[in-house]
Amino acid sequence: MKIRRTRTAATIAAAAACALVLSSCSSGATPSDTPTGDTATTGAAPMEDVTLTVTTFGTMGLDELYKQYETDNPNITINATNIDTGGNALIDWQTKQAAGAGLPDVQAVEEGWLSKVMQVSDSFTDLRDHGANDIKDRWVPWKVDQATDADSRIIGYGTDIGPQGICFNGTLLKEAGLAEDREGFAALLGGENATWEKFFEVGRQYKEKTGKAWYDQSGFLWNSMVNQLPEGYYKADGTLNVKDNQALKDNWLLLADAAKDGLSSNQSQWDWGGGKAFVDGSFATFVCPAWMLGIVKGQVEAGGGDATSGWDFADVYPGGAANWGGTFLTVPTTSKHPEEAAKLAAWLSDTPQEVAAFQAAGTFPSVLDAQSDPGVTGANELSKFFNDSPLGEILGKRAQGVEAQYKGVDDSVIQEQVFGPSIQELDSGKADGPTSWDNAMKLLDTVVS
Incomplete structure (x- = not known):
């Protein structure tokens, strides 16, 4: 397996949650066969080998999806780092942002520090240059609004809401x-x-x-x-x-x-x-x-x-x-592979992948079609753990308003x-x-x- 993962010194909570991710993804949705849904196909793989670095935090349910993306895109290797909490991820991002070096190709950004990111939004790739306008209707509108800066640049694709x-x-x-x-x-x-x-x-x-x-x-x-x-x-x-x-x-x-x-x-x-x-x-x-x-x-x-x-x-x-929390996938302008990074971010935030992430970690999709997908509204391993509670159905109701x-x-x-x-x-x-x-x-x- 090509994928390489590194971690910060994580808490026991993060370790246990990561174990959940690794054990639960087999329970549900089949990831999309196309990297960006509406904008790209597996056949559009880069001509040369590309390594994409990704930094996430907490329990986002993405590990198995990285493997799937590599399988569908044989020239792509994903080097993923997961930081234990959103607060520590903020510190990590701020340190690298200030240094102007060390940022990944795909950076997960938490809602609570999105405004801090927006202060330097010009240091993030405008995803409209990579098809964002063609797919922006997939998300709940307020999620897109949050990721749009004062110059109408879309700098992030929404993963979950809380x-x-x-x-x-x-x-x-x-x-x-x-x-x-x-x-x-x-x-x-x-x-x-x-x-x-x-x-x-x-x-x-x-x-x-x-x-x-x-x-x-x-x-x-x-x-x-x-x-x-x-x-x-x-x-x-x-x-x-x-x-x-x-x-x-x-x-x-x-x-x-x-x-x-x-x-x-x-x-x-x-x-x-x-x-x-x-x-x-x-x-x-x-x-x-x-x-x-x-x-x-x-x-x-x-x-x-x-x-x-x-x-x-x-x-x-x-x-x-x-609502508490929710994450965006962004592409810093320091990325040497912005097109490939944008494709990965769009693929990870497409319907099948958000369904799979929900089944792995309970992250409720910000994509409208995913919210009503049977893989979210139906039973899965996570819902079985909670006394067969209909998690997706309940969260859909809780998201209203x-x-x-x-x-x-x-x-x-x-x-x-x-x-x-x-x-x-x-x-x-x-x-x-x-x-x-x-x-x-x-x-x-x-x-x-």
């Missing part, structure tokens, strides 16, 4: 006498009218009955709350929107009260005790954007569990529709470096809501100019 539902441990909920199945759990939270207040109210009931925490840690909930607002850390005009954002502060204080009442298990983000917290009853619920489903499965298995560990996925989300929130240039920095420390203060009990908010505001002045 509609959210709630992962919950049905065994624990049943033992607590709160819910018998996923429909009962959704109703418990209020169904279509679910709110964060109701979510925390049920959490307090669970805590009273079991003495155990309700969710793993507060950071992921906070991220969801921010994403649900019409405007988050930035206004649509690009101006900072934190200190005077009363809705943001109200949500913070709501979350702080839940943490004070012991609803958070105070787990370390992206660790969870090597997955053991997912199998030892440390918490009963977990906020799940689509791409997190593969991570949950990997964590459960890393912790010694399996499909009998009780995890399920429900069609409900406090506060309504929410999602509107892309503007992400400012330091959006991910604010999430991780400004509110991250205050989240830890909440979960550890070192600070109350008002104090931790004030501490975050002090960090904001220091971190964001």
Whole structure:
């Protein structure tokens, strides 16, 4: 096999998730026979041998697809690097971008730092020069809009989006006498009218009955709350929107009260005790954007569990529709093979490949035809793990009503470096809501100019 893969020092979560990718792709869709769907065919292989470097992060479900592309394009070798988290991938990209060297032919970009990329969008290939206008209707419109710069240049092809539902441990909920199945759990939270207040109210009931925490840690909930607002850390005009954002502060204080009442298990983000917290009853619920489903499965298995560990996925989300994350494949202008790189990026983001990635890692397609494909809406190995929950069907419903929130240039920095420390203060009990908010505001002045 020609494909070569390198990795950063990854967390256990990433290792487990990568194992999921390698083991699950055989369960579903057959990748497209053409590199770019509408714009190229396998017969258009380069005349000379070409090595394409690709940098991704997290669990994108692409490994088996690289193999397929190499098989269909014998002159192409893919050298793939996967970085454990989106935050570390941002650091990697920034370092190489500043140095003007070391960037791959295909660079995965996370939604949270897309605005930072857009500041230097002229250092990315305009994919319109390689057929982007001919295929742009394949994606949900807002995904294309996100990847289009002020000069109407399309610099990225969308892979996934992140509609959210709630992962919950049905065994624990049943033992607590709160819910018998996923429909009962959704109703418990209020169904279509679910709110964060109701979510925390049920959490307090669970805590009273079991003495155990309700969710793993507060950071992921906070991220969801921010994403649900019409405007988050930035206004649509690009101006900072934190200190005077009363809705943001109200949500913070709501979350702080839940943490004070012991609803958070105070787990370390992206660790969870090597997955053991997912199998030892440390918490009963977990906020799940689509791409997190593969991570949950990997964590459960890393912790010694399996499909009998009780995890399920429900069609409900406090506060309504929410999107967390989503990725784009870009081609830096430093690529020596922009045409071949653009073809690979377009092929990876075509319908069959997005279906296969979903089956491997739960990444919900941004391509419209893929969202309704039986390979997404039907059963697969991942859905079997979640108690036969109809994952694709649920995620399709959860995607309805999602509107892309503007992400400012330091959006991910604010999430991780400004509110991250205050989240830890909440979960550890070192600070109350008002104090931790004030501490975050002090960090904001220091971190964001």
